[in-house]
Amino acid sequence: MYYNCLVNIPKNTGKISRNKRGKTTYIEYTYAREYLPEKKYNVARRTTIGKADPDHPGMMFPNPNFEKFFPDVEIPAEGTAAEPVNESRSSCIRIGAFSVVRRIIEDYKLAEHLKRWDDRGKGLLLDLAAYSVIAESNVAQHFPDYAYNHPLMTPQNKIYSDSTISRFICEIDDNDRVDFLNSWNATHDKNEKIYVSYDSTNKNCKAGDIEMAEYGHPKNDVGAPIINYSIAYDMTNEKPLLYESYPGSIVDVSQLKYMLEKIRGYGYEKIGFILDRGYFSKANIQFMDSCDYDFVMMVKGRASFVHSLIMEHMGEFESKRACSIKAYRTY
Numbered sequence: 001m002y003y004n005c006l007v008n009i010p011k012n013t014g015k016i017s018r019n020k021r022g023k024t025t026y027i028e029y030t031y032a033r034e035y036l037p038e039k040k041y042n043v044a045r046r047t048t049i050g051k052a053d054p055d056h057p058g059m060m061f062p063n064p065n066f067e068k069f070f071p072d073v074e075i076p077a078e079g080t081a082a083e084p085v086n087e088s089r090s091s092c093i094r095i096g097a098f099s100v101v102r103r104i105i106e107d108y109k110l111a112e113h114l115k116r117w118d119d120r121g122k123g124l125l126l127d128l129a130a131y132s133v134i135a136e137s138n139v140a141q142h143f144p145d146y147a148y149n150h151p152l153m154t155p156q157n158k159i160y161s162d163s164t165i166s167r168f169i170c171e172i173d174d175n176d177r178v179d180f181l182n183s184w185n186a187t188h189d190k191n192e193k194i195y196v197s198y199d200s201t202n203k204n205c206k207a208g209d210i211e212m213a214e215y216g217h218p219k220n221d222v223g224a225p226i227i228n229y230s231i232a233y234d235m236t237n238e239k240p241l242l243y244e245s246y247p248g249s250i251v252d253v254s255q256l257k258y259m260l261e262k263i264r265g266y267g268y269e270k271i272g273f274i275l276d277r278g279y280f281s282k283a284n285i286q287f288m289d290s291c292d293y294d295f296v297m298m299v300k301g302r303a304s305f306v307h308s309l310i311m312e313h314m315g316e317f318e319s320k321r322a323c324s325i326k327a328y329r330t331y
Contacts, residue, residue, distance in 0.1 A: 002061040003161065005076050006053055009060050017046065025052040027060050029069055064163050089157075090149035098151050101130045105153075113183040116176055123154035124168055140165040181242050185266040188241075195272040195294075196241060196263060198279075200230030200252050214248040228252070232259065235274075241266075252278040257287055264291070272296070 010016050015030040032045040049069060050060035062075060105111065105126055114122045130153070131146050132138045141162040151157065160168070188194075204224045205213040213225035226248035232241045242262060246255060256279045263271060272294035280299050288295050299306045317323040323331045 002051060002063045003075060003164075004061070006056060006059040007050070007062050007066070007073060007075060009050070009052070009058055010070065018052065019048075025054075026050075027052060029065070031069060064161065067163055089159075092149065093151060094149050095151055097134045098130060101133055102151075102153070105130075109187075113180050113187075115183060116179055119155050120158075121168070123152065123158075124160060124165070125172075126153045128165070140169075182266075185241060185268075188239075188268075190267045190269055193270040193272070194268060195235035195274055196232045197235070197274045198230065198232040198256075198259060199276060200228055200255065200278070202226040202228045202248060205248075212245060212247045216248040217251060218248075228255070230255070230259065232263070235272075253281045253284065256284050260287065260291065260293070 009027055010029070017028045017030065019026045019028050026048045027050045028046040029049045030044045030046050033042040034045060035042050047065050047069075048063065049066040050062040052060045066073070067075065110126065111122050114125065117125065127147070128138075128143070131143055131150075134150070135142070135146050143162060143165055144159055147159040152159070154160070202216065202218045203226060204218065204220070204222055205227050206224050207213070210227070212227045215225050216228070218226045227245060228248055228250060229243065229245040230252075231243040233239065234241060242259075244259070244262075256275070260273075273288065273296070275295060275297040277298040277300055280297060280303070282305055285297075318331050320331070325331065
């Protein structure tokens with residue numbers, strides 16, 4: 001796949017060669033030389049990094065190999081992004097699942113909440129979201145295959161390469177995320193009683209050079225650093241309210257207070273929380289009490305704090321009709 005933009009052919013004459021096949025001249029880069037003892041000479045190991053533009057001598061259309069061997073060279077944009085030359089589409093476009101996802105995007109007006117983005121950025125971001133749902137994958141290198149036979153939300157249905165997508169994702173910063181969440185939560189009724197279902201998990205990371213990846217306490221310890229991330233939903237688990245990521249060394253129980261303050265910062269007045277036992281601590285319970293929040297939390301029954309409360313109130317609730325939870329036959 002070649003990008004629809006031009007770069008200068010590298011001047012490293014010792015490693016750059018031209019290979020003309022038919023009417024096309026391919027630019028090749030010698031990345032290594034291997035000595036063959038039996039023949040007593042070196043053999044060059046080459047790969048194609050682009051193809052020459054006959055209309056502009058000294059320039060070529062690069063491909064992903066060029067980015068690999070010349071990472072310091074900035075690939076110029078055509079319009080707003082480097083795009084594949086070959087944008088052929090399948091004669092059969094799969095529109096069923098895409099139509100459902102696009103209707104959800106339209107109903108929730110997600111594009112309107114991306115206020116900092118241009119049409120190209122909005123379209124590509126929403127296309128990646130649709131791709132992750134429909135293909136059940138988030139591997140960027142497979143996105144062009146998905147785009148080949150699916151409709152897109154980018155202007156003119158442009159298909160972008162996986163390297164362009166990687167650059168695009170790297171350009172997304174915390175301000176983009178915060179602005180989106182502020183706009184998204186501003187549309188919800190602040191006087192409506194809501195229960196926030198909140199949970200977090202971790203992801204093993206072997207990519208390297210990622211500041212958030214730290215050694216912590218993963219659920220599945222494979223000896224790798226981890227990244228923690230969490231998400232909060234409304235009471236029906238239908239609409240996400242916020243999401244966040246934080247370093248792997250931070251435990252869930254200490255992160256809860258910051259999440260509660262974020263929810264309060266969005267202006268919600270009548271809030272309750274549904275939490276699992278990973279957030280159980282006396283400090284967290286006291287903080288929620290001080291904020292006058294209702295909450296349901298799974299607790300560690302053998303913890304001294306919980307056990308003392310149970311023993312203190314034993315006999316006071318087991319036979320009261322008002323304390324009965326009929327669906328679960330318990331009090």
